[in-house]
Amino acid sequence: MTTLPAASLERVLLRAGSIWHTGQGGAPHMVIYGATGSGKGTLNKEFMARLCTAERVLIVEPKRQADPIYQGADGDPWQWGRPVREICPQFGYRGEPGGGPHGMWYRLTGSPDRADTARRFGQALEIVANEGMVCLFLDDVKETCKALGLAQHVESIMSLGRSAGICAVLSTTETSYVAGRSQGAMTWVGFTGGSIPAAKSGAELLGWRGRERQDQCGTLDRYDWIYSDGEPGSAGPVLTRTPAPAVAYEPDLARRPAFA
């Protein structure tokens, strides 16, 4: 029988934050794997609130309709990024200000017109690849890679992004067709919906083999996560849990910009 140590989300994010950076020895990419409703969006918001308050952030959200998970609180609709159809070169420094605590968070939204969505997303990923220096959240990355045909863009960013200063977070419900999933230095596996193949894929992402490990992935509840990283000093996989309600960044931090 195998057991996993448990740790609070704060403790795990402290670990993730210490190795998730663009500098020397950093591990820039994360992969979040879980079924629909597993809490991937909530986990993304935890990253944003705790690790990215002062960073330039682009969320790529390929859904046809606006995702309510990123809807801000009353009075602050851009709390989780300003929804935009396109981004301009040097976004955040030029053009319209974004959302978030320092006006540097943008949310690129999809639309029912998939050809238009693919064109816009392709341009945005091109800008990101050219400029670098951004925390890139790719929500439902399989949709971006397969349905929108942007697998090469994603693959390129994942492969070359480290030197360009791109920290990517890939969220996906499936591992197939997801470009660059093997580049994730940090892996989060969550609720897989009771499907055995999905649990097996989750175990494989964590580098596990065997039925017992697969069962361990298959029995996770919603908002439960197995976190693992392969960076020096890693203490191995750990079980953690995100709070179900959405978190908010510190209000006093939001009012106090770091730079004018």
Place this chain on the structure above:
Amino acid sequence: MNAPGHGERVCAREGCGQTFTPKRSDAKYHSGACRAADNRTHRHTNNRPVRVAAVTAIRPPGPLTWDPPSEPRRLHLTTEECPHCAGPLVATPVGTMRGCPKCGHRVPPAGVRDAYDPSEVSAGRTVRSQDDRDDEGLALAERASELLAGIRHALADDKLHHASRGRLEWYEAEIRTATRASQPGRVEHLAGKLGGESIRRQHFWQGQPPAAIEAPAWDEVPADDTGEVCEAEIVYEAEIVCDGEQLAIEAPRRAVSDFAAALAARDAAMEPNQQGRGLCHVIWPPPPGAPPGTPRRHCLGQARHSISGGAICTACHDALQRPLGG
């Protein structure tokens, strides 16, 4: 003979109820028929013992701990300078933003700025805007149309030799393909080859070539002829090359492509301008009539064009393309 100690028993088959005196200690039925009948009712039995699933909690030897080294990242100094006060910039924990603690400005990181800095054109790492792409596409279309017009002019000649016609048609197709594929290098290469092409004309005695294979008469049709219509092979007369009758297509050439030679001819030089990023690299000699000892001066225009050796402004670009004394 009855076994000692085995009293009368009741047959174990349900509904039988007969009593019997067993001969063995484990006998349950009074007859073989009852045993067989009772066994038939137990269709899904096996002889394996029934296993009882039990979950046992294993207590780990000590409390489970998960405590890898995790120093939180904070704002840290970088080697980049603030363009406003030249102070050192600090980077955010993940490192995607820069700010100046001295003057409080938010500054794009070097990587973000350099992607659009014209002075980085020479390094080939500058992002090309849609305008740049449009300009290049229009220049290519213009160049290709000049070449195609020249080819069409030559092809309009009725007396053009068939070999030359074929070559020109090949050039035409290749130039069109290269233009569609946005390959200016390929178009220039073809223009260079086309410039050295010699075009021959036919003489009056060549006329229309006769068919080498004469159609057979109606009564000479071979027995194995199936009646299928084939394209007859046509052999033209032997070529007659007349040196005095050669045509040549003059491929239009660009004004100046060797900027190094143009700079040398004007006693100018190229060097990155230390007075600011994005400035023209050309250093011009003093103008004619200037007093002796007048220093050479750096052009202060914004670099817009990339040439071998650096980036130059539009005024210098035009000046270098003008012929000397023009």
